[in-house]
Amino acid sequence: MNPEVVTPALDISLWGLFWQAHLVVKAVMIGLMAASIWVWAIVIDKTILFARTKRQMDKFEQVFWSGQSLEELYRNLSTRPNNSMAALFVAAMREWKRTYESGARSLQGLTQRIDKVMDVTISREVERLESKLLVLATVGSAGPFIGLFGTVWGIMTSFQSIAASKNTSLAVVAPGIAEALFATAIGLVAAIPATIFYNKFISQVNRTASRMEGFADEFSAILSRQVDEKM
Amino acid sequence: MRSGMAVSSVAHAVVLGWGLLTFAPNPLEAPLTEAMPVDLVPLDEITRTRQGSLKAPKPEEIKPAAEKVEQPKQQPEVEKKAEKKPEIKPAAPPQPSEEMKKEAKKEEPKSDPIKDLIVKDDALEQAKDTKKTPPKKEQPKVAEKPKAPPVKQRNFNPDQIAALLDKREPQRQQSSAEQVSRSQSLGVSSGNSPRLTQSEIDALRAQIQACWNPPVGAENAQELVVRVRIQFRTDGSLSAEPTLINRGSSPYFQVAAESAMRAVRRCAPYTLPAAKYEVWKDVEVTFDPRDMFRGG
Numbered sequence: 001m002n003p004e005v006v007t008p009a010l011d012i013s014l015w016g017l018f019w020q021a022h023l024v025v026k027a028v029m030i031g032l033m034a035a036s037i038w039v040w041a042i043v044i045d046k047t048i049l050f051a052r053t054k055r056q057m058d059k060f061e062q063v064f065w066s067g068q069s070l071e072e073l074y075r076n077l078s079t080r081p082n083n084s085m086a087a088l089f090v091a092a093m094r095e096w097k098r099t100y101e102s103g104a105r106s107l108q109g110l111t112q113r114i115d116k117v118m119d120v121t122i123s124r125e126v127e128r129l130e131s132k133l134l135v136l137a138t139v140g141s142a143g144p145f146i147g148l149f150g151t152v153w154g155i156m157t158s159f160q161s162i163a164a165s166k167n168t169s170l171a172v173v174a175p176g177i178a179e180a181l182f183a184t185a186i187g188l189v190a191a192i193p194a195t196i197f198y199n200k201f202i203s204q205v206n207r208t209a210s211r212m213e214g215f216a217d218e219f220s221a222i223l224s225r226q227v228d229e230k231m
Numbered sequence: 232m233r234s235g236m237a238v239s240s241v242a243h244a245v246v247l248g249w250g251l252l253t254f255a256p257n258p259l260e261a262p263l264t265e266a267m268p269v270d271l272v273p274l275d276e277i278t279r280t281r282q283g284s285l286k287a288p289k290p291e292e293i294k295p296a297a298e299k300v301e302q303p304k305q306q307p308e309v310e311k312k313a314e315k316k317p318e319i320k321p322a323a324p325p326q327p328s329e330e331m332k333k334e335a336k337k338e339e340p341k342s343d344p345i346k347d348l349i350v351k352d353d354a355l356e357q358a359k360d361t362k363k364t365p366p367k368k369e370q371p372k373v374a375e376k377p378k379a380p381p382v383k384q385r386n387f388n389p390d391q392i393a394a395l396l397d398k399r400e401p402q403r404q405q406s407s408a409e410q411v412s413r414s415q416s417l418g419v420s421s422g423n424s425p426r427l428t429q430s431e432i433d434a435l436r437a438q439i440q441a442c443w444n445p446p447v448g449a450e451n452a453q454e455l456v457v458r459v460r461i462q463f464r465t466d467g468s469l470s471a472e473p474t475l476i477n478r479g480s481s482p483y484f485q486v487a488a489e490s491a492m493r494a495v496r497r498c499a500p501y502t503l504p505a506a507k508y509e510v511w512k513d514v515e516v517t518f519d520p521r522d523m524f525r526g527g
Contacts, residue, residue, distance in 0.1 A: 014247075014254040037239050045235035169478050 017179040022157050028150030028183050035139045036190035042132050043197045050204050053129065056083035057211065064089070084125040084208070085215055091121045092219055111224045118216040126209045133201050140195030147187015154180025431504055435511065438501050443494035445520040446487045454479050455487040457518040461495055465508050468500035476515065491518040 018029060060083060063073065074093040081087040095117045099110050158176020165172060446455060458476040463469060473495040475488050495516070503511050 014250045033243070037236075037243050040239035040242060041232065041236040043235075044238050045232050048235070166480050168480055 014182075017182045020175070021179045021182070022154060025150045025154045025157075025180065025183050028146055028153070029186050032143060032146060032150075032183070032186040032190050035143060036186070036193075039136060039139050039190060039194045039197075042135055043193065046133070046197075046201050049129070050201065050208075053084060053208060057085045057208070060085045060089075061215070084129075084212055087125060088118055088121045088212060088216055089219065091117045092216075092223065096223055110227055111220065114223055115216075115220055118220065122209065122212050122216060125212065126205060129205045129208060130202075133198060133205070136194045136198035136201070140191050140198050143187045143191030143194065144184070145187075147184040147191075150183025150187070151180045154183060431507070431511075435501060435503060435514070436516075438498050439494055439516060442498040443518065444490055445518070446483055446490055451481055451483075452521045454481040455483060455520050457484075457488050457491040459488075459491050459495055459516050459518065461514045461516055463501065463503070463508075463512055463514070465505060466500055467503050469496065472496075487518070487520060491516075494518070 018026065021029065070093065074090065074097070077086050077090050078094070081090045092114050095114050096110070099113075155177055158173065158180065161176065162168060162172055456477070457479075459473045460476050461469065461473050462471045473492050475492070478484070479487075
């Protein structure tokens with residue numbers, strides 16, 4: 001026992017744990033904190049976006065199947081297609097009208113062209129919904145590792161200080177390990193919601209995409225029936 | 232995105248602020264109990280010093296200390312007083328009767344020792360101061376003097392008390408048996424409980440030592456001193472696992488600690504005086520392998 005090794009009065013509060021940490025551990029903590037803030041910003045943003053998209057799609061489908069004239073609907077929406085499904089509808093109708101207005105003789109390739117246009121629109125809309133979800137995935141998978149890196153670094157330095165002081169009592173070891181573990185705690189705090197919400201949003205994106213594809217197939221069937229009737 | 236960011240930042244700030252205010256560690260509170268320290272070291276050292284002090288020739292060691300303390304300057308005055316006064320006194324008081332003289336003569340031996348002591352000391356002083364004059368010359372004077380003292384003894388003269396007083400300073404002696412046992416502070420600090428006697432502590436020590444295999448061949452034995460806290464039930468069995476009190480940095484310390492704990496566990500239950508259970512309910516035992524190696 002070394003009585004001359006005077007351990008300073010340690011602040012074990014949250015702020016004290018952060019302030020006494022090594023520079024690398026501090027950087028890790030700050031980075032993870034920023035990641036957590038960013039993750040939650042994305043989560044809030046996406047939650048609002050998906051809720052709005054679902055509401056608008058429901059509304060559009062209601063209007064579409066209400067028996068309203070497609071020409072009239074197109075005239076209402078063409079100026080500003082305010083949601084994914086409306087954008088899909090407008091893109092297909094534009095292609096249809098363009099073919100007719102140009103007075104094309106052959107309608108053979110029209111159905112294929114409409115399908116292509118709708119596919120492109122779907123992929124563009126899915127991309128818009130999926131944007132920034134990659135951040136959630138990255139934080140969710142890398143957050144614990146970054147936190148663990150901070151912890152390992154902190155424990156490393158605390159063991160070095162143990163070796164220097166040649167004192168193995170728990171009172172010497174404990175504060176260093178506590179502040180090191182704090183890094184992992186922040187990493188998990190950032191990573192857990194990121195992973196949960198990433199899975200939730202990805203499933204929502206897939207559901208929306210399949211719903212749009214279903215609509216596109218139905219609309220494509222309607223248009224091709226029209227084409228066949230005109231021929 | 233802006234609104235999401237703002238909401239997220241505010242939420243984090245709130246959570247962090249709440250954490251800063253409420254995240255306070257609760258220190259683990261161990262029950263405060265007074266543990267009685269028992270050193271598990273052979274009694275040899277203590278008993279040896281005790282025997283040694285008994286056998287040691289005391290007077291020779293003490294006398295020099297006493298002579299140094301005495302101040303030589305005052306002695307001549309005392310001597311003069313002692314010599315002069317007997318001459319004056321016979322004149323002042325009325326002549327004592329013959330019976331009284333006889334009694335006084337009988338009492339001579341009683342009065343002599345003190346006088347002799349003083350005179351002898353003086354003689355020694357003088358012998359030291361002036362080594363030329365042998366003490367034998369003084370002896371006759373001492374023999375002559377007693378003729379006066381009987382009278383002095385008869386009528387008690389308060390002035391002479393000063394001369395009769397033992398002027399030697401209290402001598403500092405080597406610690407005797409009493410002092411050795413006094414330095415063994417045993418018992419709890421509260422002080423109102425009975426104490427284990429040394430022999431009872433020895434009994435406990437012997438019981439534990441019988442089961443103790445001290446770590447053999449470890450270097451730096453001074454780092455392997457293990458202190459273990461033992462808690463007993465009334466029947467002398469362990470009420471809890473023995474706990475280590477100190478820690479050591481030596482790689483062999485763990486081995487030493489294990490051996491100590493094993494010793495404590497193996498020898499349970501112990502036979503201890505049930506009446507003093509309050510004292511040995513909670514005991515601190517020190518295992519010191521150095522003393523074992525030294526041949527305990």
